[in-house]
Amino acid sequence: MKRIRTILRALDPKAAATMSRRERTEAFRIRRSVVAWILALCVIVSCTSCSVHAVLVNAVLNGHAKTAQIGNSGTRSEKNGSIRESRKEIAAIREENPGIVGNERRKGLSGGNGGTAGRRRHQSASRAVGRADGRSESEILAKAQQTAQNSGYGMVQYHYCVVTNGEVGSVEDFSNAVFRILNSEHGWARAGAIFEPSTDGNCDFDIVLAQASTLPTFSSVCSEQYSCRVGNNVIINDDRWNSGTDVWMSGGGDLARYRTMMINHEVGHRLGHIDNEMTCAGAGQAAPLMQEQSIFLDGCAINEYPLDSELWIG
Structure with missing residues (x-):
């Protein structure tokens, strides 16, 4: 729980004014990590969408073949x-x-x-x-x-x-x-x-x-x-x-x-x-x-x- 509170405080822009220099450095590191995770998640979602699209295309083609x-x-x-x-x-x-x-x-x-x-x-x-x-x-x-x-x-x-x-x-x-x-x-x-x-x-x-x-x-x-x-x-x-x-x-x-x-x-x-x-x-x-x-x-x-x-x- 303490770790979660630290992360939430680091992501709160208003909290920066009350942070010490060490806390601001830690907050910057946490924000950078969060941004990296968000970018990675976007890549994963994009790849998954492509795979789903390919599956749907194949399903349509197979449907045509069965209809034929x-x-x-x-x-x-x-x-x-x-x-x-x-x-x-x-x-x-x-x-x-x-x-x-x-x-x-x-x-x-x-x-x-x-x-x-x-x-x-x-x-x-x-x-x-x-x-x-x-x-x-x-x-x-x-x-x-x-x-x-x-x-x-x-x-x-x-x-x-x-x-x-x-x-x-x-x-x-x-x-x-x-x-x-x-x-x-x-x-x-x-x-x-x-x-x-x-x-x-x-x-x-x-x-x-x-x-x-x-x-x-x-x-x-x-x-x-x-x-x-x-x-x-x-x-x-x-x-x-x-x-x-x-x-x-x-x-x-x-x-x-x-x-x-x-x-x-x-x-x-x-x-x-x-x-x-x-x-x-x-x-x-x-x-x-x-x-x-x-x-x-x-x-x-x-x-x-x-x-x-x-x-x-x-």
């Missing part, structure tokens, strides 16, 4: 707001890692465009594309263009080349399937993207049907077990093209739907999406296209087309 996982639920305006936030975060990741690789097994930095020596390029002029409904290529493309124009996102046209690497046999059926899948009115056309095979060799990207053993030659992060995307190479694993995966098949899928998912998923990487940017929102709901459905479903239903919440292109 709603899938087909919620209003369109809510979903579009979440999509824009998620897209900004993904764009930031891609800016920091310009060589990022889309892979159904894992992601990493590109090792270059290797693995294309001796490959065969297949350019496609206008041709009929066989379908159960008998539509021609021009009819399929016209429907895709109409879907893209009505999407509200603006139409973006891509030209691609079909390429083979290794021993994969005839590529004609593969080329026809690629065109049908990419220009389905249920696919990326809903985000405004349409796709045409190049007729002059000028390609926005290559779709490579590759022998499984050649996948690692494109990049060290590409696996012989799955498909991969490296730069402008969208690489389709021939083994997966011919057999799918146990996870997909046991989830109620068939090979035709697996092929559709695989093409849309890997081309999705070329459009700016990354693996598992969204994952299963709940048991029984449609899995996001960019979830690695070849490997896990987490209770979701298989799905070969982008969800409404995935309808953007980079």
Whole structure:
């Protein structure tokens, strides 16, 4: 108590007149210490405020990410707001890692465009594309263009080349399937993207049907077990093209739907999406296209087309 009274007296300006010289020296020392403690407290409060602000920012970002996982639920305006936030975060990741690789097994930095020596390029002029409904290529493309124009996102046209690497046999059926899948009115056309095979060799990207053993030659992060995307190479694993995966098949899928998912998923990487940017929102709901459905479903239903919440292109 005596110490407290001494401190209070030292802080009282009126008491200075009655203090001895020794007491005034002691009072000055006490005041200096109090000022130092006040400054230290201000610094601590400032740092704490910054930390709280950072926590709140992270909470907001996490909230956007969770909202983006709603899938087909919620209003369109809510979903579009979440999509824009998620897209900004993904764009930031891609800016920091310009060589990022889309892979159904894992992601990493590109090792270059290797693995294309001796490959065969297949350019496609206008041709009929066989379908159960008998539509021609021009009819399929016209429907895709109409879907893209009505999407509200603006139409973006891509030209691609079909390429083979290794021993994969005839590529004609593969080329026809690629065109049908990419220009389905249920696919990326809903985000405004349409796709045409190049007729002059000028390609926005290559779709490579590759022998499984050649996948690692494109990049060290590409696996012989799955498909991969490296730069402008969208690489389709021939083994997966011919057999799918146990996870997909046991989830109620068939090979035709697996092929559709695989093409849309890997081309999705070329459009700016990354693996598992969204994952299963709940048991029984449609899995996001960019979830690695070849490997896990987490209770979701298989799905070969982008969800409404995935309808953007980079």
